[in-house]
Amino acid sequence: MAKNDMHREWALKTRGQEESGALVESVVEILDCAALCFTEMGFQGTSIDDVARRLGATKGRIYHYFRSKTDLFFEVHREGMRRLMDAVGEAKAAGGTGRETLTRMLEAHALTMMQNIAYEAVVVQGVHMHRLGATTPEQRISLDELMDIRHKFELLFVETFRQGQADGSIRQDADVSLAVKGMLGAVNWMAIWYRPRSGESPEQQRAMARRITELQIGGIAG
Amino acid sequence: MAKNDMHREWALKTRGQEESGALVESVVEILDCAALCFTEMGFQGTSIDDVARRLGATKGRIYHYFRSKTDLFFEVHREGMRRLMDAVGEAKAAGGTGRETLTRMLEAHALTMMQNIAYEAVVVQGVHMHRLGATTPEQRISLDELMDIRHKFELLFVETFRQGQADGSIRQDADVSLAVKGMLGAVNWMAIWYRPRSGESPEQQRAMARRITELQIGGIAG
DNA sequence: GTTGCAACATACTCCGTAGTATGCGAATCC
DNA sequence: GGATTCGCATACTACGGAGTATGTTGCAAC
Numbered sequence: 001m002a003k004n005d006m007h008r009e010w011a012l013k014t015r016g017q018e019e020s021g022a023l024v025e026s027v028v029e030i031l032d033c034a035a036l037c038f039t040e041m042g043f044q045g046t047s048i049d050d051v052a053r054r055l056g057a058t059k060g061r062i063y064h065y066f067r068s069k070t071d072l073f074f075e076v077h078r079e080g081m082r083r084l085m086d087a088v089g090e091a092k093a094a095g096g097t098g099r100e101t102l103t104r105m106l107e108a109h110a111l112t113m114m115q116n117i118a119y120e121a122v123v124v125q126g127v128h129m130h131r132l133g134a135t136t137p138e139q140r141i142s143l144d145e146l147m148d149i150r151h152k153f154e155l156l157f158v159e160t161f162r163q164g165q166a167d168g169s170i171r172q173d174a175d176v177s178l179a180v181k182g183m184l185g186a187v188n189w190m191a192i193w194y195r196p197r198s199g200e201s202p203e204q205q206r207a208m209a210r211r212i213t214e215l216q217i218g219g220i221a222g
Numbered sequence: 223m224a225k226n227d228m229h230r231e232w233a234l235k236t237r238g239q240e241e242s243g244a245l246v247e248s249v250v251e252i253l254d255c256a257a258l259c260f261t262e263m264g265f266q267g268t269s270i271d272d273v274a275r276r277l278g279a280t281k282g283r284i285y286h287y288f289r290s291k292t293d294l295f296f297e298v299h300r301e302g303m304r305r306l307m308d309a310v311g312e313a314k315a316a317g318g319t320g321r322e323t324l325t326r327m328l329e330a331h332a333l334t335m336m337q338n339i340a341y342e343a344v345v346v347q348g349v350h351m352h353r354l355g356a357t358t359p360e361q362r363i364s365l366d367e368l369m370d371i372r373h374k375f376e377l378l379f380v381e382t383f384r385q386g387q388a389d390g391s392i393r394q395d396a397d398v399s400l401a402v403k404g405m406l407g408a409v410n411w412m413a414i415w416y417r418p419r420s421g422e423s424p425e426q427q428r429a430m431a432r433r434i435t436e437l438q439i440g441g442i443a444g
Numbered sequence: 445g446t447t448g449c450a451a452c453a454t455a456c457t458c459c460g461t462a463g464t465a466t467g468c469g470a471a472t473c474c
Numbered sequence: 475g476g477a478t479t480c481g482c483a484t485a486c487t488a489c490g491g492a493g494t495a496t497g498t499t500g501c502a503a504c
Contacts, residue, residue, distance in 0.1 A: 219441025
């Protein structure tokens with residue numbers, strides 16, 4: 001029952017400055033490897049030893065920082081969501097019509113997906129795992145929290161969509177919820193097919209994000 | 223080394239008539255339960271005993287028809303893809319402009335997703351598992367075969383898209399591959415969020431399929 | 445310079461689960 | 475009507491992998 005609880009603590013603040021540097025670095029390294037493993041082999045398909053091997057370390061190192069495999073997965077998920085939230089939130093902050101804002105948000109979403117493909121693939125997986133009934137109560141709390149964030153994320157888009165309908169930049173006759181789910185689906189699906197081509201420049205990624213976004217906003221009608 | 227190979231054989235013909243009825247029925251029952259389990263708990267999260275319990279039977283019944291858990295998963299995947307292919311293929315067969323055809327295909331895709339949500343959720347999962355490196359050579363062949371079908375499926379849309387560009391019903395300036403990936407993503411994502419509301423009529427489902435399709439074709443611009 | 449703790453590594457335990465070997469009643473064949 | 479095969483159930487094995495208990499090393503503080 002040793003209360004060595006550095007375990008969870010750091011995750012909560014997650015941003016309380018440099019935090020002694022080396023410590024954070026070690027944790028981030030674990031998260032990175034875990035994200036890759038989970039992405040390639042799935043949650044259940046990944047063993048802690050797999051992650052450790054990839055780290056060039058052993059289980060000990062991982063269990064020193066994370067209570068359980070599920071916790072580790074959640075932390076990767078959380079980090080992925082945080083990056084999405086940050087990018088989209090910033091895009092929403094700048095002004096413009098609803099449609100302009102929505103375009104920027106979607107573009108930011110797509111770009112974040114591409115630049116953090118491992119983390120975001122885990123996020124997608126986590127959403128899919130949503131109805132994974134059999135977990136400990138403690139873990140279910142974490143999962144519910146993540147789903148709550150997810151919901152807030154979707155709400156950002158819904159709000160902007162409605163704002164666009166109000167200012168006339170977005171068509172009135174659309175089912176908002178369905179439209180947003182469709183748009184987000186198109187971008188989220190990138191987690192499945194997108195893999196960075198070697199030597200792909202940020203500018204190329206940005207261009208691709210713009211193109212996929214533009215199609216979602218403007219449709220394909222000729 | 224008993225060569226009791228009813229195992230795989232039936233799957234290959236898969237369509238050689240009623241096939242003595244009761245046999246097929248038993249297999250289909252297994253596939254249905256497996257689809258539900260895989261959907262709810264994921265591939266690795268589902269044990270053969272889980273599927274058996276849901277069947278009100280034991281492992282024996284399952285291993286009598288399927289060589290391994292992976293085989294069972296693939297068979298569910300295959301069936302899901304078959305249903306998609308059938309629906310979309312039929313939609314493509316009827317004439318019209320490229321855009322009209324593409325609209326019908328996408329609608330059929332969406333509707334099939336809704337009406338076979340368990341199977342199609344497994345399909346989505348299977349696509350995600352694509353790069354599951356560590357399988358037996360035999361299973362990798364199955365997986366590659368499924369990915370090939372998947373690719374052909376996407377090709378159906380790409381062809382129609384190009385046809386639409388040729389006949390002027392679809393804008394010329396779009397990146398075809400990216401556009402199709404986006405559209406399919408929007409619909410595939412339904413596997414994540416869509417669950418049939420109790421008492422939902424086929425007509426309501428059809429309406430939803432139409433709406434989400436129309437948004438993908440026409441965009442949201444006001 | 446020794447006490448203490450952080451940051452791991454090593455060496456286990458223990459249980460769930462895939463796969464197998466075998467049993468067994470009922471239908472089918474000859 | 476005996477033999478054989480089908481369609482499962484039962485009983486077992488074997489192993490991988492999550493989690494734990496316990497070292498071990500280095501740095502920091504005093």
